[in-house]
Amino acid sequence: MIDQPLPAVSFQGVTRRYGAVTAVSDVSLDIAQGEFFALLGSSGSGKTTLLMLLAGFDSPTEGRVMMSGTCVSEVPPHRRQIGVVFQNYALFPHLTAAENVAYPLKMRNVGRAEREERVKAALSLVNLTERGASYPSQMSGGQQQRVALARALVFGPSLLLMDEPLGALDRRLRDQMQLELKRIQGELGITVIYVTHDQSEAMAMANRIGIMAHGKLLQVDDPETIYARPSNHFAARFLGECSILKVKPNSDGRGYTLAGKRLALPSPAQGIFDIVVRPENVSLRAATGPLLDEVPGVPATVRDITYLGSGWRVTVVLPDGQTLLSTIIRGDEVASYLAPGRPVIAHWPPQAVALLPVEGSS
Incomplete structure (x- = not known):
């Protein structure tokens, strides 16, 4: 029998209270060695508290x-x-980049020669070899972030914790640093x-x-999985745009009824449920011409259209008042037809539907 490696980190029934306020409630979670794990949530969700506990x-x-079984x-x-x-970043303003990176080694009484070699390697890892003599005030936000990363890695930690490290950077720099962080994590194999x-950060970098x-x-x-099959309403709404719709399950468990149309599910389901559909999976067509009743999909009316550059985000209203989002890309023939008030047919494939427990039912 092969022994499974111990998790790099394991939270076992962890709760943190501050008086009457519960910041973290009964969290159990294993994080594997070498994993890039993202904790995603809005302000006050408890994610930073969990990090501080670790x-x-x-x-x-x-x-x-x-940590590793201890x-x-x-x-x-x-x-x-x-x-x-x-x-x-918490850099010392009176120290150069190299001196900032060396600080954890000095605190650990690492000898000067070894210290210089490790600082040089850490600065090279973050592509700042030529900026070792610069002070933080002489560096851009992205460069300061790299110095902070080099300082966190220079002493060879078994685990790297990052708390909103890219939040102060503009979008272009954030995108660049996401690639850099993935590269460095892959090279070092560090957890x-x-x-x-930021949902896009988590999606771009994390294994889980x-x-x-x-x-x-x-x-x-x-x-x-978390994008295509969210387990609850909050997860569905938090990770990207979506439409959550109230539907009537069919008695045979093989589908549901919405706006008078019977629609299929990818697999049979029992009980009551809501459905979630992502806008990129919803196609629209003009509700014109004969035999409309035979066209698969749900009737709707265009409410508004938002230009995205690569296409359009269209909000339509179903006969029961529920709203549905659709992404129309350039080249789609329906684009020239769409305008507020126009009737359309909305359609999505069964496999694009995820089921959610009805809010308040659990």
Whole structure:
């Protein structure tokens, strides 16, 4: 029998309360060695608190925090071998880039010769070899972020924690740094836990995503699964645009009825449910011509159209008042027909539908 490697990190029933406020509620989660894991949630969801509990800057009220099978709940931060990068970078303004990167090594009493070699390697890793003598005030935001990353990696941590590290950068720099972070993580094979409220960041970089809200971990999955098959309304809405529709399940369990049309499901389902459909899976056609009743899809009326550059985001209203989003790309023949008030037929394939528990039913 082959022994399974221990998780790099394991939260076991972790709760953190501050008086009457529960910031983290009964979180259990394993993160594998070498994984790039994103904690995704809005402000106040508990994701940063969970990170601070792992870093050792706070202690759980209940439960245990484990690293490679060892409980570290009572271990001080400097003994956890964890690198941390914050949003504000926390660089020393009076030290050069090289001196900032060397600081963790000095605190660990690493000799000067070895220190210089490791600083040189860390700066090379983040493509800042030529900026070692620069002070933070002489560097761009993206360069300062790279210095903070090099400082977090220079002492060879077993784990790298990142709390909204790209939040202060503009979109172009954020996109560049996402690629850099993935490259560095792949080269080093280090375990990364990345806290963000930006869905695109999490989708672009993480092997798995954990969605948090109100201190609870709602869903953990790989990006493709969590996008295509969200487990609840919050996860569906938080990870990209979508339409959540109230439907009437058919008695045979093989489909549902919406706006008087019987539509199929990818597989049989029991009980009541809502459906979620992503706008890129919804096609529109003009509701004109004969035999409309034989055309598959749901009747709707165009409410508004938003130009996206690569196409259009169209909001349509169904006969029962529910709204539905559709993405129309350039070249789609229906684009010239669309205008507010125009009747259309909306259609999506059965496999594009995900089922959600009705809110308040669980």
